[in-house]
Structure formats: structure tokens, C-alpha cells
Amino acid sequence: MRFAVFLALGAGCAAAVPAHDVLSQTSLLKGKRKMNLLQEVPGLVPLPSAAKVAGLDTNNIQGDILVGMKKKQERFIFWTINDPARFKSTLRAFIVPQITSVQQLLSTTTQPLVALNVAFSQTGLQALNITDNLSDAAFSRGQFADANALGDPDPTKNGTAWVDAFRGTNIHGVFLLASDNATLLDAQEVVVNSSMGSAISVVYTLQGSIRPGPQAGHEAFGYLDGVSQPHVDGFGTAFPGQQTIDPGVILVGEQGDSLSAKRPAWTTDGSFLAFRQLKQLVPEWNKFIASSAPGVPGLTHAQSVALHGARLVGRWKSGAPVDLSPLVDNATLGADPTLNNNFDYTHQGFDLSSDQSHCPFASHVRKTRPRADLDAAPNSIIRAGIPYGPEVTDDELTSATSTLDRGLAFVSYQSQIAKGFRFIQASWANNEKFSFGKNDTTPGFDAVIGANRGGQRFMSGYDINDASKDLSLLTDFVVSKGGEYFFSPSISALRDFITAP
Ligand code: HEM
Numbered sequence: 001m002r003f004a005v006f007l008a009l010g011a012g013c014a015a016a017v018p019a020h021d022v023l024s025q026t027s028l029l030k031g032k033r034k035m036n037l038l039q040e041v042p043g044l045v046p047l048p049s050a051a052k053v054a055g056l057d058t059n060n061i062q063g064d065i066l067v068g069m070k071k072k073q074e075r076f077i078f079w080t081i082n083d084p085a086r087f088k089s090t091l092r093a094f095i096v097p098q099i100t101s102v103q104q105l106l107s108t109t110t111q112p113l114v115a116l117n118v119a120f121s122q123t124g125l126q127a128l129n130i131t132d133n134l135s136d137a138a139f140s141r142g143q144f145a146d147a148n149a150l151g152d153p154d155p156t157k158n159g160t161a162w163v164d165a166f167r168g169t170n171i172h173g174v175f176l177l178a179s180d181n182a183t184l185l186d187a188q189e190v191v192v193n194s195s196m197g198s199a200i201s202v203v204y205t206l207q208g209s210i211r212p213g214p215q216a217g218h219e220a221f222g223y224l225d226g227v228s229q230p231h232v233d234g235f236g237t238a239f240p241g242q243q244t245i246d247p248g249v250i251l252v253g254e255q256g257d258s259l260s261a262k263r264p265a266w267t268t269d270g271s272f273l274a275f276r277q278l279k280q281l282v283p284e285w286n287k288f289i290a291s292s293a294p295g296v297p298g299l300t301h302a303q304s305v306a307l308h309g310a311r312l313v314g315r316w317k318s319g320a321p322v323d324l325s326p327l328v329d330n331a332t333l334g335a336d337p338t339l340n341n342n343f344d345y346t347h348q349g350f351d352l353s354s355d356q357s358h359c360p361f362a363s364h365v366r367k368t369r370p371r372a373d374l375d376a377a378p379n380s381i382i383r384a385g386i387p388y389g390p391e392v393t394d395d396e397l398t399s400a401t402s403t404l405d406r407g408l409a410f411v412s413y414q415s416q417i418a419k420g421f422r423f424i425q426a427s428w429a430n431n432e433k434f435s436f437g438k439n440d441t442t443p444g445f446d447a448v449i450g451a452n453r454g455g456q457r458f459m460s461g462y463d464i465n466d467a468s469k470d471l472s473l474l475t476d477f478v479v480s481k482g483g484e485y486f487f488s489p490s491i492s493a494l495r496d497f498i499t500a501p
Helices: 002-010 019-028 063-070 084-098 122-127 137-141 182-199 282-292 301-313 364-368 394-399 421-429 491-498
Strands: 073-081 115-120 173-179 200-209 271-280 386-388 407-414 457-460 470-473 478-488
Touching (some): 073 182, 084 182, 084 491, 115 122, 122 137, 173 478, 200 386, 282 394, 364 421, 407 478
Antiparallel strands (some): 073 173, 115 173, 115 478, 271 407, 271 478, 386 407
């Protein structure tokens, strides 16, 4: 039945893929999944078993929201709607039945060959004549209008890095395709796009992949990523040091979403998705770390360099936190999720307001989750990004110059963008005065993502021997190529509201 619908919808499609090609791609997508679509990376909290998720309607929540960090491959397809009526009917008949839930992703036996999620921008909802106010000002304005607040250089000016498709409010939505294999992703892309035909125009596509071999799970600078995620109450059990948050911090309308009363009922169990394409200048970062590393008594030069990078990130490449292992990496600690999050920057005999001998105030992980530095309601996000771009080439390494585009396809989920991604980026990472109440009243910018609209940045506390010294962060090693804010509705909202006839 689905086949017949698909062929009818595929006829005359803008994607202009011949019907027999579409048929062959469709047949690739039949069959059962034998291997897990997600990668279990040592050091990351394992996913809860399907049985241990009481309390949340995991059949109704799009999968990427709670289990997005471990995908092997992902393709982001950004589009604009040309024909709202046809878009709606195709979404209803063809896409919505394939939307992958959290529950489906928890077990290989229920995973599809290609997971499919969808999210809409404010202008996308408007194109579908949905005029409800979702009570999220950043979402309503769109990310282009937010660039200045996020610390990006002005994207209206020529020569800035923002991808053209993200300049403005032209993007109406995104399909997120996840799998373990590019052929399957290609097939699903052809099938989805040709089913939509002229109803949409694809304006931008980005392919992400887990890095190869032992780098699996590590971001492009080489550090294990996704180690510290908040534990959403009702979704598995908390590991030591994991921050437990109410589901409403991530899911709209759930316990802990302070704007629940203002939200239209159909938004319950949806989440706002902040997408950012963050280019990483890896050879330049490597060169900078090597040339600015302070010598540390008792350590070789190579060990001092590794320590310097780790102190800027707040974790070693293995994932071990410098707060627990302040001088050398400890791979066993990094790989153990019962230990690698169990720290809060306090140490007996050390003053939390001045001690940077364990971890600098401005390191990336301390800025983005201050733990004991801040006694306040959590500003938490679930991160679901994936690296994009090729591995660094020998030529790039030798010249210490990036010639290829690589970095992080950053995705975060939160019930309020202003309290989640936007707050962490603008009020913490970019705020040279944060954390407050320290002996040094200007700890500086987040050493990894802190942004100053292209202007100079610095951090203090980088030198384990002398915390009073500042480090000039000579370049933005993470360059924003822009992005958009989306809303990822529940599956029932997609079926009963967004695409209701
Ligand atoms: C290319 C850009 C980025 C890189 C290379 C990067 C890298 C990392 C790494 C290596 C970690 C430590 C491992 C972990 O806990 O997952 C981490 C943690 C984290 N990052 Fe990023 N990140 C980037 C962008 C961002 C952005 C844009 C945000 C939010 C505005 C963010 C928020 C966080 C948070 C909340 C944590 C966890 C901190 C904790 O709970 O201890 N990151 N990141």
C-alpha cells in the first residue's frame, strides 16, 4: 500500500529521479536491521533498556531528542515548502508513518534501516498556516536574527562564514536521516525527496559521520564527546554525577517546563532543536596548543601539550575530566561512565572560588556546566550532534592550515531555547565575567566555543603553575557557519494536528 502511495506521489517530482531508480532505492529500504544503528561508545552513559523508560511516552517522542548522540551517520536535509497542500498530504501519507520514535531506537530489533525525524522552523509552521504562538522568542525570530546575540561576526556582511541557506528565514524545516551506512542514507534521501516532489525545494544538505577507528565518538579536535548528558527523569537511571533534570527541561509541556500553561496542547512532548554548523580549524588548533603550552615541571613537552589542550576543554582526549586527573590522561577513567562524570570542581583543602589547579574556570566543560560553581536551576540541553567533513590530511597537518571543511553538526534539544542553547552560548561561553564570584572577576571566554563577534578572546587560569596569567586565544578555532532553530513535534502532533486534513 505504501508503495502505491509513494509512486503516485513520486510522479512529476522536482527531484527528477526516474521512477525505476526510485523503485530500486525503495527496495533497498525493505529488509530488517541486523546491526545497531547507534554506536555504543565506551565512556558514554549506555542507553536505558526499552523496559526502563516508564514515565515518558517514548513511543510518541521523536527519537533524536533523547537518543541522538550516538548515531553512526546522519544526513540533514533542509528545505523550503513550495506547495503547502501537497506537502501536508505527503507528510501525512508517507513521512509520518516512518517517523522514528525514542522507543524504536532503543533496540536493534525495532530500529528501522534508516531513522527519520522531522522538525519545522517558525516560517515553516507559518507556511502550513499554523499561527499558534509557541512562546519561544528565539524560535519565532529565527537564528539569523540571533547571530549577534550568539557572538557570531555579522552574517549580513560579505566574507562571513554563514552558509547562504541559513542567511534569512527561508528554511522551513529539516529531515534528519540516521543510519550506519551511506547507501541506505542515499536511498532514503531519494525516496523522501521524490515523494515530496515539487512540494519542497531542498536548499541545503549536510552529511555527518562518526569518526573512523579509535576516533569513534571523538569530535574533530580529538576529544571524546557526549560524555556528560543530563539524565531526564523517567528515562533510565542516573549515573554518578549525572545531572537529573525534569523532563520539561527538554520536552515541552512536561513537568518542569515553566511555560507549559502558555503552550498550545499539540506542542506537548515536542522539543526545540537548535542546529549550528560549527567549523573546526583542527590543524590550526593543534599548532596553537603545541606553541602555547606552558612547560610543566615533571612532564615531557608532549605531556605538557596534551595537558594544555585538556585544560582548555576540561577533559582529556579519553574523556577523563581534568578535575579528577589534573596532570596526565587516564584512559580507564575516561572509559568508565560510573566515574567520569562524578566531579563538581570542589576539592578538600582547595577554595572553589580560586582553585584552577584542577580545572580552569574558562574550560569548555566548566563554562557550559558549572556544577558546584553555580547554585541555580539547571540550564540544560541534550546534545545530539555529529562530526562532519573528512579527516585531516597530511598536507593540512604539515601546513597547519585547514583547506577542507570539517567540524561539528551541532544539535541541541531543549524546551526553551532562551534557557538552553542560547543561554549557554551567550550568557556563559561568551561572557568573560562568568563564572561569577571567583577571585578572578574576568575568567574569560569559553576556550573552545566562546565567541566575540570575531574580536579578540582570552582565558585565564590556563597555566597550572600560575593561574593569574591570561592566554590570548589567537583565532576562533570554532567558526560558526550559522544554523536555524526548529521545533520537533511529537509523533501524534504530526499526525493529528500538523498534517490533519
Ligand atoms: C565545535 C564545537 C564544540 C566542540 C568541539 C565541543 C566539544 C565538547 C567536548 C569534547 C565535551 C566534553 C565531553 C562531554 O561531556 O560530552 C563537551 C561537553 C559539553 N559541551 Fe561542547 N562542544 C562544542 C560545542 C558546544 C556548544 C555550541 C554547546 C552549547 C552552547 C556545547 C555544550 C556542551 C555541554 C553542555 C557539555 C557538557 C558539559 C558537562 O556537563 O560537563 N558544546 N563539548
